[in-house]
Amino acid sequence: MKTAAPIRKIFEGVARRPQMFRLFDRHNQRPDRWQTDVAPLYNGEWFEIDEALYDYMLDILPPLWMRGPIFALREFLTGSTTSIFFALRIDGKPRYFHGYCDLSDPYSVETMRAAIFERGSQPVRAMSREERLEHIWSSTADAYRGYAGDRFPPAMQGQRTVMLWSGTNGTVLKLLDDLTDDEIAAKLPVHVRHLPNIAA
Structure with missing residues (x-):
């Protein structure tokens, strides 16, 4: 089925x-x-x-x-x-x-x-964590998003990745689903960055 x-x-x-x-x-x-x-x-x-x-x-x-x-x-x-x-x-x-x-x-x-x-119809404009991640994936240029390859452990290969700027380590590649709240906020446009969270 x-x-x-x-x-x-x-x-x-x-x-x-x-x-x-x-x-x-x-x-x-x-x-x-x-x-x-x-x-x-x-x-x-x-x-x-x-x-x-x-x-x-x-x-x-x-x-x-x-x-x-x-x-x-x-x-x-x-x-x-x-x-x-x-x-x-x-x-x-x-x-x-x-x-x-x-x-x-x-x-x-x-x-x-x-x-x-x-x-x-929800009365307050808000975003769930999943919606934030999907927005990041949707709005990131192809050059800065992709899929985990053979440099990742086999269980992670094929999962979505995004490039991040990490002050001390420069540019790093990270699984989209593993972004922290601070990393998500940094990747979101300013006009949606501070929307309240909602349950998925």
């Missing part, structure tokens, strides 16, 4: 056009890029866009389907996974989102819609 991918926010704020296209390809450096199925990496990821990008993506090709303000991109990322675009009214305001859903699961689109709505 296939297990549904966890739904996760991967970028804080509203992505502009260059950011959106970078987010579409945020796993391009993955190991064994042509030998492994990319769907598990992308399924469940979502981020906010603006109305102009929502309209732009709607106009590129006729959608695979459109259900009210939600439509599926005709070109699949891989297998049964494709881009879904949402226009949702949250707290009385229209907002727009992109997510990757596996259409072989008939509940995936509604599950993501509900998760985005719930996350977007």
Whole structure:
């Protein structure tokens, strides 16, 4: 039985056009890029866009389907996974989102819609540790992020890494999941650095 991918926010704020296209390809450096199925990496990821990008993506090709303000991109990322675009009214305001859903699961689109709505309806702007790490990964240039290679112990190989500036040791490579709270704060943009923590 296939297990549904966890739904996760991967970028804080509203992505502009260059950011959106970078987010579409945020796993391009993955190991064994042509030998492994990319769907598990992308399924469940979502981020906010603006109305102009929502309209732009709607106009590129006729959608695979459109259900009210939600439509599926005709070109699949891989297998049964494709881009879904949402226009949702949250707290009385229209907002727009992109997510990757596996259409072989008939509940995936509604599950993501509900998760985005719930996350977007929280009264206080905040970020979980996981969202902070995903934002760092999403916004770090390719030259400064990658995957652990053979210099790491076998159990760590293939995990995501980022470059850090360590005053005394210069530039160091560290597993993304092992960043300390101070290292996370240093890697985040100033406008989100001091947001309160929320439970994952």
